Amino acid sequence: MTTRALRFTKGHGTENDFVLLPDPDGSISLAPSEVARLADRRAGLGGDGVIRVVPTALAGVPEVLDQAAEAHWFMDYRNADGSLAQMCGNGTRVFAAYLRREGLERAGEFAIATRAGTKRVRVSTGPDGEELYAVDLGPWRLAEPDVAARDGSDALVKVDDHEAVPALSLDLGNPHTVVVLPDGRELDDLDLTRAPHVQPAPLEGTNVEFVSPLGDGHLRMRVHERGVGETRSCGTGAAAAALAVRWWAGVRETGDVWRVDVPGGTVHVRPLPEGRVELSGPAALVADGVVRL
Ligand SMILES: N[C@@H](CCC[C@H](N)C(=O)O)C(=O)O
Numbered sequence: 476m477t478t479r480a481l482r483f484t485k486g487h488g489t490e491n492d493f494v495l496l497p498d499p500d501g502s503i504s505l506a507p508s509e510v511a512r513l514a515d516r517r518a519g520l521g522g523d524g525v526i527r528v529v530p531t532a533l534a535g536v537p538e539v540l541d542q543a544a545e546a547h548w549f550m551d552y553r554n555a556d557g558s559l560a561q562m563c564g565n566g567t568r569v570f571a572a573y574l575r576r577e578g579l580e581r582a583g584e585f586a587i588a589t590r591a592g593t594k595r596v597r598v599s600t601g602p603d604g605e606e607l608y609a610v611d612l613g614p615w616r617l618a619e620p621d622v623a624a625r626d627g628s629d630a631l632v633k634v635d636d637h638e639a640v641p642a643l644s645l646d647l648g649n650p651h652t653v654v655v656l657p658d659g660r661e662l663d664d665l666d667l668t669r670a671p672h673v674q675p676a677p678l679e680g681t682n683v684e685f686v687s688p689l690g691d692g693h694l695r696m697r698v699h700e701r702g703v704g705e706t707r708s709c710g711t712g713a714a715a716a717a718l719a720v721r722w723w724a725g726v727r728e729t730g731d732v733w734r735v736d737v738p739g740g741t742v743h744v745r746p747l748p749e750g751r752v753e754l755s756g757p758a759a760l761v762a763d764g765v766v767r768l
Pocket of ligand 1: 491524554559560561562563564565566649650682700701702703708709710711712
């Protein structure tokens with residue numbers, strides 16, 4: 476058996492953590508078992524996801540080739556279990572931070588190719604001089620608009636022996652199911668060590684967000700991610716959570732920006748015109764090295 480040595484960078488966005496693998500000539504191919512090994516927190520480097528950083532034109536992924544003219548770099552995203560995911564909101568910020576640090580993108584605004592289409596990133600400076608990243612996640616939609624309009628929800632979610640709770644399914648490029656729990660303590664008490672039971676069961680699985688509204692435009696969220704388990708943050712999940720609460724409660728009159736607190740920090744969500752949505756927050760690169768596979 477041959478051993479491969481791969482360069483890596485480890486980073487996180489509100490503690491949703493990723494192993495980034497630079498692949499400038501498109502030569503790295505990873506089996507799901509290799510991804511799972513890299514993401515393993517004991518036998519590997521550890522991460523909620525593994526991201527190959529590859530030129531869009533060289534990625535070997537035909538469905539993203541048409542993005543190459545606008546987005547030079549493709550975020551090739553895998554969940555910790557080795558499965559492919561179309562999108563990762565926190566991942567786009569960490570990916571952008573990596574491109575900037577490496578001098579692969581120098582402008583304050585640039586585009587990233589993903590399996591869910593091209594995402595535009597805007598870089599700004601936060602109050603303590605830190606870089607913040609706002610990502611236009613693109614169009615979102617209710618997965619079952621007719622059912623949701625008729626019943627106010629389109630799914631039921633059950634966690635262990637709790638009662639099933641009505642939920643809303645949203646498509647942010649990847650699938651989400653959002654549940655609102657009125658009581659904050661209930662949110663802390665949830666056991667998310669096993670996947671919540673969603674009915675009807677989505678064919679390709681779903682990320683499940685549990686939300687507790689804290690007041691005007693302010694939410695607390697925990698998430699069980701498809702292909703991972705409970706994580707300390709999920710960017711597309713935070714956007715889904717804010718959009719679901721907005722759909723249920725109505726647009727805020729005091730400004731349509733939503734603060735979402737997750738166990739790993741805080742992100743902000745801003746609905747944009749034409750059914751788009753923006754996610755903003757920090758990104759950190761914490762280590763670089765070489766890993767042997
Ligand atoms: N953590 C991500 C979402 C990653 C993909 C997800 N687990 C899926 O399978 O859809 C985010 O920040 O959006």
